Amino acid sequence: MANIDVLDMAGQKVGTAELSDAVFGIEPNTVVMHQMVVNYLANNRQGTQSALTRAEVSGGGRKPWRQKGTGHARQGSTRAPQWTHGGVVFAPKPRSYKFTVNKKVRKLAMKSAFSGKLNDGQIVVLDKVALDEYKTKTIANMLKAIGADKKALIILPEVDQKVISSARNIPGVKTAQVNTINVYDIVNADKVVIVKDAIGKIEEVYA
Numbered sequence: 484m485a486n487i488d489v490l491d492m493a494g495q496k497v498g499t500a501e502l503s504d505a506v507f508g509i510e511p512n513t514v515v516m517h518q519m520v521v522n523y524l525a526n527n528r529q530g531t532q533s534a535l536t537r538a539e540v541s542g543g544g545r546k547p548w549r550q551k552g553t554g555h556a557r558q559g560s561t562r563a564p565q566w567t568h569g570g571v572v573f574a575p576k577p578r579s580y581k582f583t584v585n586k587k588v589r590k591l592a593m594k595s596a597f598s599g600k601l602n603d604g605q606i607v608v609l610d611k612v613a614l615d616e617y618k619t620k621t622i623a624n625m626l627k628a629i630g631a632d633k634k635a636l637i638i639l640p641e642v643d644q645k646v647i648s649s650a651r652n653i654p655g656v657k658t659a660q661v662n663t664i665n666v667y668d669i670v671n672a673d674k675v676v677i678v679k680d681a682i683g684k685i686e687e688v689y690a
Contacts, residue, residue, distance in 0.1 A: 484501040484502060484503060484504055484508075485501070485502045485504065485507060485508060485601065486499050486500070486501055486502075487499065487500055487501075487502055487601075487606065487608050488608070489608045489609070489610050489679055490607060490608065490609055490610065490629050491609070491610050491611075492609065492610075492611075492612065492613075492621075492625045492628065492629075493625075493628050494628030494629045494630070497610050498610070500608050500679055500682060502601065502606075502682065502686075503686045503690050505594070505686070505689075505690040506594050506597055506598070506685060506686050506689050506690050507594075507597050507598055507601045507606075508598060508601070509594050509595065509598045510595075510598070511595040511596070511598050511599040511602070512591055512592070512595045513595070515588050515591050515592040515595060516592045516595050516596055516599075516666055516670065518584060518588065518592065519584060519588070519589060519592040519593075519665070519666040519667070520666055520667045520670060522582060522583075522584050523665055523666065523667040524667065525580040525581060525582060526580070526581045526582075528580040530577055530578045530579050530580050531577050532575045532577070533574070533575060533576055533577055534571040534574035534575055534576075535570055535571060535574060536570045536571060536572075536574045537560070537562050537563055537564060537569060537570025537571075538570065539570065539574075540562045540568065540569065540570045541562075542561060542562055542568070543560035543561045543562025543563070543566075543569075544560070546558070546559055546560070547560070547561050590689055592666045593664070593666055593669075593689050594689055595666075596666045596669040596670055597669065597675075597685070597689075599670075600669060600672075600675050605672075605673065605674050605675060606674075606675050606677060607629050607630070607631055607674055607675070607676045607677070608676075608677050608678075608679055608682065609629070609676055609677070609678050609679065610678075610679055611678060611679065611680070612625070612637070612639070612643070612646050612678055614643075614645040614646055614649060616645070617645055617648050617649055618649055619649045619650070619651075619652050619653060621649060622646065622649045622650045622653060622656070623653055626653070626656065626676070629674075629676065630674065631673070631674035631676050633655055633673045633674070634655040634656070634671065634672050634673040634674070635655065635656050635657075635672055635673065635674045635675075635676055636656075636657050636658075636659060636664075636668050636669060636671075636672035636674070636675050636676065637650060637656065637657070637658045637659070637676045637678075638658075638659055638660070638661065638664055638675065638676065638677045638678065638681050638685070639658060639659070639660050639678055639681060640660070640661065640678055640680035640681040640684055641660060642660060646658060655673075657672070660681075661681055661684040661685055661688060662688075664685075
C-alpha cells in the first residue's frame with residue numbers, strides 16, 4: 484500500500500492515508516482509458532444534426548431542359564446534389580452515438596486512471612472540506628493552498644451542496660461523488676482532490 488500525506492484546507496499536513504494497490508497501484512492501461520474517454524464523449528453527443536436529401540428539398544419537379552440537343556449535360560432535376568440549393572448526398576440525420584463498455588473494462592479504466600494520477604503526483608488527499616456558508620472564495624483559497632488552483636476534480640464522499648455550489652463558478656473545477664466519477668474527468672484534471680472519507684468508498688467499489 485502507498486502512503487500519501489493528508490492535508491487540511493490550509494494546505495498543512497495533518498496525517499497520512501493508505502491507498503490500496505488494487506486501485507491506486509496497478510500498471511495503467513492506456514488502451515482501456517482511451518476507450519472510456521471515447522465512450523464518455525460519444526454518450527454526451529446530442530446527435531441532432533440534420534440536413535435535407537434531394538427527396539426532401541422543395542422544387543426540382545420539372546426537367547430543366549430537354550435530354551438531347553442543347554449542348555448541356557443531361558439533367559433531370561434542379562435539386563440534384565450538384566446544383567445550388569440541391570439536396571445533400573448521404574445527409575446526416577438525428578441519431579444516437581451512445582455505446583456501452585464492458586463492466587470489467589470500465590473498472591480497469593478507472594483503476595488505471597487513479598494509478599496514473601498517483602504515479603504523476605497529481606492526487607491530493609484532504610482531511611475534510613467543511614463550509615459554513617456558500618462561499619466560492621473559500622474553495623478557491625483552499626485549492627490555491629493545496630496547489631490545485633488550475634483544473635481540479637474534487638471527489639466528495641457524499642453530496643455536499645455548499646461545496647458543490649461554491650466550486651461551480653470556478654473555471655476548470657469540477658466536483659463529483661464516488662458514484663458519479665468518470666475516467667474523462669480524472670484524466671482531464673491537473674489535480675485530483677480526494678476527501679479522505681471518499682477513499683474507502685472508492686476502494687470498496689473498484690478494488
